[in-house]
Amino acid sequence: MEKIKCAVPESIKRMVGESSDDDLASTSSTLLHCLLNLPQFQRMIDDLADPNNGLCGKNKDGALELKQKGNRSYLTADYNSALASYSQALRLAPMDALDMEKNLVATLYLNRASLFHKIGFLTESVRDCKRALQISPTYAKAWYRRGKVNADLGNYKDAVNDLDNAKSFELSLDGKRQIETELNIIIDRQKHTSRTWVGENENCSGHFDELQQSKLSRVTTPDKGRGMASQCDIPQASLVHKEEPYALIILKSCRETHCHYCLNQLPADPVPCTACTIPLYCSEHCQLPAGGEAFSNFQDKFGTEGSHSRSHEEHIAEVNAMAIVRIKSSDVHDPPDQSRKHNSIGDALTSSVEQVAVGQAIYKAASLFNHSCLPNIHAYFLSRSLFIRTTEYVSTGCPLELSYGPQVGQLDCKDRLKYLEDKYSFQCQCHGCSQLNLSDLVLSAFCCVNPNCAGIVLKSPISNGEIHKFKNFPRAPAEQNLDTHLQEAIVSKDISGTTLLDASRALGILRSTLHAYNKSIAEAEDNLAQALCFVRDLQSAREHCKASIKILETLYDPDHIVIGYELVKLASIQLSLDDPAAVDSINHLGVIFERYFGPHVDSIVPYLRCLKSVAFQ
Incomplete structure (x- = not known):
């Protein structure tokens, strides 16, 4: 990458450096034309796309090796290792690869389904059986496995249908007899037990309250330029903006743990990309709009709905990338519930929550909201969707401002101003920086040498009495x-x-x-x-x-x-x-x-x- 950067002519680098937002379309086009004519850039693309040795390439031998490793782990009851091996093998396996005359990807999904069934993850097992059958609809073992899992879930009607299919696709007489026996057992259980329906746990975004977006207007202020303001009084906690990203990228540190489309945490049965080895998705619902069909025979069933294609002439002006965050609990995999005793909550030990960045995205309209160190709106994310909500009552004409970084209480005014100027190249003039705040005084202050005085001693300058005090405080470091x-x-x-x-x-x-x-x-x-x-x-x-x-x-x-x-x-x-x-x-x-x-x-x-x-x- 450094070699490619060095190969870009200085004239283009200077043009990009001196360009404005309005020049984005032309400078991007010039830079792209330059890169496409660089041999170093072409070699890098070829290396990445090499189906055998490239970073994004599939590898049948590697997938088979991981499959065997998973089988060995499964036999020794090391189920975590087996799951990891099967999932990694799915990322490497080419869609058209065969293993003992069976599609390798379908076999890996079936192996993972068997593992999920073994450890009691029945819904995940059903999903992986379904994925195997989408690739190989005549795979008798996949029909049989799904039938067994559906029976354990109480879905007897589906189980009977699955085993009927398994019997019709099974070639051996012994296999047909075994399936027939299982089928009779399930039919008998169906007669004595009411059917229980179990649905798949797909992503849902919940219900949305009324959007107040129509009550906003774009305004221009002398100190901040363009911004957004309210056209009417807006109550606290009102939703004022919702937007899908123009562009989005997952952080490198989250590639193995979060869905590459919705950025939610990956389930135990992630779906790999069929074209390369990098992206992972939480479900087919995310894989399809991300830009690829799940499997070849999906083409007649699904289109590319949900795609965010844009005309190549369209460009973004006056935008900044926003960090997409998730709120993480210290014991997110084992939260307390009604079945646990009170003292077991302490096992989570403080059960703290924190914001964790998982990606970067560009939201075109959201960039119109200005910054304030005392914001009156708050931005958060559901999946890849951005929501902006008022955190206090907002009167007519009042600017709607969110925080780009540190707020009053997090850093003192001097440090906030430095942070914002270094990162965003502007001098903050919000009311949080223009008025005296108690937190700006006490945030990093010292106490008075007089124990009966509640006064504030700032770090600089320090009074003569405080200088003496710090001389007697050698243990601070x-x-x-x-x-x-x-x-x-x-x-x-x-x-x-x-x-x-x-x-x-x-x-x-x-x-x-x-x-x-x-x-x-x-x-x-x-x-x-x-x-x-x-x-x-x-x-x-x-x-x-x-x-x-x-x-x-x-x-x-x-x-x-x-x-x-x-x-x-x-x-x-x-x-x-x-x-x-x-x-x-x-x-x-x-x-x-x-x-x-x-x-x-x-x-x-x-x-x-x-x-x-x-x-x-």
Whole structure:
């Protein structure tokens, strides 16, 4: 790639560097024409597309090797390894490859279906049988396997139909007799048991509330240029914008864990791309609009509906890429529910949630919303769709502004301005940076040398009395190292009594040195609370978690989403202790998350529903 960049003429580099948004179409065309005539670029494309050795190429021998590895793991009951081998083999296997006169891809799907059946993932097993049959409709073993799984699911009518097909496609007499025996057993069970329908768990986006987009208008302001404003009064938590991406790319770190189309977390039975080895999809519903047919015989059944094709003349002006994020729970694979005892919630240990970036996307209309360090709208994502919702009451004519990065409470004004200028090349003039905010003063401040004074001592300049104080505080770097050591211990889940004592001592020094609402104290309280959960000292963990929240409520709004994330942690600890206050924490959580996500809260933060089910059972 570096060689290709060096081969681009300086005149084109200069033209691109000096171009404006209006020149995007012409500069892109010139650059593309240049690349297409570069031998280095052509060689790179050839290498990537090589069906045998390329990065995107299929490899029958590699797929067969992984299949055998999966079979060996299956026989030794190492089911996790077997699943990984079969799934990797599906990525490498060419669609037309044969294995013992059977389609290799269909066989791999059938092997994975058998594994899912073995470990009790029945719905996943049915899906993989279906995929095998879509490739090889006369595959008797696939019909037989799906019939057995449908019988275990109670879908007797489907099971009978599957076994009838298996019998008709089975060539051996012994095989037909075995299927006949199974068929009679299922018919007998059908007579005595009512049929249970089990549907496939496909993606759903939930219901949408009324969109207020028609009540917005594009405006121009002297200090920020173009922007969006309200044409009428808009209540808090109203949906004001929804948009599909113009372009989207998954982050490299998420290629193995998230769907390459919707960016949701991949299920246990991901669907590989049929053309190359890189993309993975959560279902055929994502594979098809991503640009490829699932299998060759799909062409008559499915078109390319959902495709976002554009005319080549169309271009984007005045846009920035947005990070697509997901809210992740620390125990997302094992959330609490009504069948679990309260103290088992503590096994999740603080059950914290955080935002994790999974992709980058361009949303053409959403780029019209300006930045504010005190935003009145909030952006979130369902699948690849962007939603923007008001977080407070917005009056007529008021600009609708979201946060491009740090907000008031997260960084002080000086650091916010530097971040925004470095990343977006503008000097922020929002009301959050134009007025005095308490959080900008206390965020990184020190306390007064007089223990009875609640005054704020800023980092620079420092009074003569404070200079003397810092001369007698040589352990400051060591305390920072102790906090880093504690975070490392939390990640490794190897927390000793010495580590906790050192962390408690460091917190005491921070409290005696920094201002009571300094964010470093909140972070130290939070880390210590999480560490104490791991050693089951939940009472102490609860108090440190409350102390952290108290500081954050001063730095932010008490109903800010940051407080919601911390309340998830506090509520899980309180439930573990059978603390009645957990109900209040969870109710407060609901208020905060509904403010930011409206009726989508259960889809965005499913852990909240789990907490409610335990608290109110």
